[in-house]
Amino acid sequence: MAGEREKTFQFVVVGGGIAGVTCVEQLFTQIPSADVALVTASPHIKAVTNHKQVSRTVEEFDVEERPPSVLEEKFPTLSVIHSAVKSLHAQSHCVETEDGRVFGYGMLCICSGGRPKLLTRGSPHVLGIRDTDSAQEFQKCLSKAKRIVVVGNGGIALELVYKVEGCEVIWAVKDKAIGNTFFDAGAAQFLIPSLEADKPQEAAPCKRPCYTTEEPGGVQTFTADRNVHKHGGSANPGSALGPDWHRGIVLRGAEQVSRRVSVEYQCEVVKIYTPEELLHSAEQTLKPESAGSWPVYIQLTNGKTFGCDIIVSATGVVPNTDPFLPGNSFALAEDGGLQVDDHMMTSEPDIYAAGDVCTACWEPSPLWHQMRLWTQARQMGCYAGRCMAARFLSEPVEMDFCFELFSHLTTFFNYKVVLLGKFNAQGLGSDHQLLLRCTKGQEYVKVVLSGGRMVGAVLIGETDLEETFENLILNQMDLTPYGEELLNPNIDIEDYFD
Ligand SMILES: Cc1cc2nc3c(=O)[nH]c(=O)nc-3n(C[C@H](O)[C@H](O)[C@H](O)COP(=O)(O)OP(=O)(O)OC[C@H]3O[C@@H](n4cnc5c(N)ncnc54)[C@H](O)[C@@H]3O)c2cc1C
Ligand SMILES: NC(=O)C1=CN([C@@H]2O[C@H](COP(=O)(O)OP(=O)(O)OC[C@H]3O[C@@H](n4cnc5c(N)ncnc54)[C@H](OP(=O)(O)O)[C@@H]3O)[C@@H](O)[C@H]2O)C=CC1
Structure with a gap:
């Protein structure tokens, strides 16, 4: 049984990674005077910067580690609690931290990420x-x-x-x-x-200080030259690295x-x-x-x-659920993640989850699937915040558009890589056709068609095709008449479909 509560907050968010921080920001966007606590094991929080919407669903951004005071200055009613959650008492709506404090919550969002498997x-x-x-x-x-x-x-x-x-x-x-x-x-x-x-x-x-750890003397950049710094020898996980x-x-x-x-x-x-x-x-x-x-x-x-x-x-991640399970009855997915429904709610009352710790268990759009990625941590954190705020304000909330189409923009081997929809024909069995275009050392374009409609694409290199292909996937136009012309490099495909 947990000890005496220090305070009860309207909202408690656990985890200072991208999912948790985005959830907090979203709560304040909708309820500026919200009474929120961010409980986090790591001494710094993650912040999304230079966010750029490349197309409707493809996004690009940088991530920086910052001292939590940046968030507290921005949101005066936010309390950042620097301690790991040791246990959760879902029935009595409170969490206990490693430093022995107990906090009550009206709604809780678990964004504790994952750890390497x-x-x-x-x-x-x-x-x-x-x-x-x-x-x-x-x-x-x-x-x-x-x-x-x-x-x-x-x-x-x-x-x-x-x-x-x-x-x-x-x-x-x-x-x-x-x-x-x-x-x-x-x-x-x-x-x-x-x-x-x-x-x-x-x-x-x-140029930017991508990853930093906070030292008493200020913030230090993570470079090859700096001394190894441990967070007080603590075994608590930090936030995941990213782009x-x-x-x-x-x-x-x-x-x-x-x-x-x-x-x-x-x-x-x-x-x-x-x-x-x-x-x-x-x-x-x-x-x-x-x-x-x-x-x-x-x-x-x-x-x-x-x-x-x-x-x-480098064999994947396991959701960080350990402190939350004992004494509670969360429904867990096969991969060990907390099951969440289409409102990011777990099976325990008033408890939401977002990011790497959760597993999307709603009936997904045929063109979306979960991957434990930065982008999805941000999207889920934002949507969880929206759902929590909407419930608090008794407003309806609709599923975010970002869950309509899987998209991921990244870099591998110095090439820009864009993945859209069922880029690997996931779940399509033999019911699909592939179109390919490849110029050695320059670009690789693969399109997945099903029933004549585009359902996925892999774009490697500076193809400039992401927006057009995203539209073709979203509008599900019958592309049968175009056949292989679709990837003809001599045709300006953008004009073709205008
Ligand atoms: C090396 C590496 C490279 C990556 N590169 C990319 C990339 O290029 N593109 C991409 O999209 N994704 C990338 N990812 C994946 C991406 O980083 C993660 O999917 C994303 O950061 C998950 O965010 P999160 O907020 O769910 O979890 P995390 O970032 O792991 O944050 C979890 C937070 O919870 C805190 N926490 C944990 N347990 C507790 C507890 N008990 N109490 C309180 N706080 C707790 C942690 O301290 C941390 O602050 C990469 C991951 C790694 C490891
Ligand atoms: N640029 C980006 O977008 C990046 C994203 N990330 C993300 O960070 C997270 C962690 O990355 P990572 O650890 O590479 O995880 P990933 O899930 O990306 O990959 C894990 C890989 O390890 C394989 N694997 C699993 N278990 C074993 C085993 N016992 N023996 C051999 N191979 C095994 C998996 O195979 P199988 O699939 O067959 O199980 C898979 O190929 C992921 O969520 C990843 O998406 C990380 C770096 C860059």
């Missing part, structure tokens, strides 16, 4: 990357490394294998092609030469080589060994692929065993 816990040589601290830890270990193994085939792996220099990288992927969470084998083939080529110079050093986190950061190993990546396809991890375990391994035949004495060894299902300095487990 590590291959193994407790090994100093197996790292996950999530927040500023873990990125710094990686950077520090990498600086002494001659070889690393990256396991996983999603966003973090794609970014790391391209970025890391001065070190041999062995990249173990489950699939036949790289980047399976974001694109297909064709796009992978388009991108692979970039891994072998020399990297173009980074356009410009990052551009590696820009302006040196990710360099101990060797004088540039990038050297070899990909091990279609394999998973059998076991991770310490040198002693390897020596005494029951499998006498277990021979590391290369001689040498390494601090850790990894055995893969393709029969190979590699010694290395670090294993990066």
